[in-house]
Amino acid sequence: GIQVEQSPPDLILQEGANSTLRCNFSxxxxxxxxxxxxPWGQLINLFYIPSGTKQNGRLSATTVATERYSLLYISSSQxxxxxxxxxxxxxxxxxxLTFGTGxxxxxxx
Amino acid sequence: GAGVSQTPSNKVTEKGxxxxxxxxxxxxxxxxxxxxxxxxxxxxxxxxxxxxxxADDSGLPNDRFFAVRPEGSVSTLKIQRTERGDSAVYLCASxxxxxxxxxxxxxxxxxVV
Numbered sequence: 069g070i071q072v073e074q075s076p077p078d079l080i081l082q083e084g085a086n087s088t089l090r091c092n093f094s095x096x097x098x099x100x101x102x103x104x105x106x107p108w109g110q111l112i113n114l115f116y117i118p119s120g121t122k123q124n125g126r127l128s129a130t131t132v133a134t135e136r137y138s139l140l141y142i143s144s145s146q147x148x149x150x151x152x153x154x155x156x157x158x159x160x161x162x163x164x165l166t167f168g169t170g171x172x173x174x175x176x177x
Numbered sequence: 178g179a180g181v182s183q184t185p186s187n188k189v190t191e192k193g194x195x196x197x198x199x200x201x202x203x204x205x206x207x208x209x210x211x212x213x214x215x216x217x218x219x220x221x222x223x224x225x226x227x228x229x230x231x232a233d234d235s236g237l238p239n240d241r242f243f244a245v246r247p248e249g250s251v252s253t254l255k256i257q258r259t260e261r262g263d264s265a266v267y268l269c270a271s272x273x274x275x276x277x278x279x280x281x282x283x284x285x286x287x288x289v290v
Contacts, residue, residue: 110283
């Protein structure tokens with residue numbers, strides 16, 4: 069099956085800093101989504117982005133499907149950004165999202 | 178409802194018992210998914226429904242696990258003869274149709290003692 073690797077695995081930021089999270093995948097994908105899992109376990113969908121660039125407030129994401137990676141940018145980080153960020157992909161041969169290994173982000177004051 | 182609703186939010190059961198977990202998807206969403214998440218890991222796919230039918234159940238770990246969605250809305254995940262290794266958070270999600278943005282519920286935390 070498809071492999072989805074995220075980097076870095078852990079990240080500690082001071083409030084106000086910017087960061088880039090990366091998601092690499094091993095095969096062509098039809099669907100790529102980014103999620104934030106807050107410290108209480110709730111998974112929130114951030115972006116549906118199989119290709120191109122999208123922005124939502126302080127967050128933006130870019131997927132370069134031909135090179136099999138996606139980036140999530142967090143600008144001016146806040147403590148509420150803490151949690152685990154997952155990318156998840158779906159290929160044309162499987163009707164499911166396969167989740168990556170996650171990046172655990174901690175934003176400190 | 179406004180979001181995906183799952184019940185119970187927490188369940189502690191004894192090894193060998195039968196458990197049912199319920200999911201009420203976002204109104205109008207035809208696609209429904211069950212995932213399982215163990216501590217420190219990402220969610221793992223269990224089963225996907227399109228309407229009433231299980232379109233892909235390749236993630237169910239064994240025949241103790243079964244899920245239904247009889248009327249194309251609410252779904253129930255059923256686990257027979259629970260084992261300690263079944264302890265995890267069971268997440269339900271829905272999307273308007275397959276391949277669209279997917280929305281997760283808050284999960285059902287299952288502990289088998």
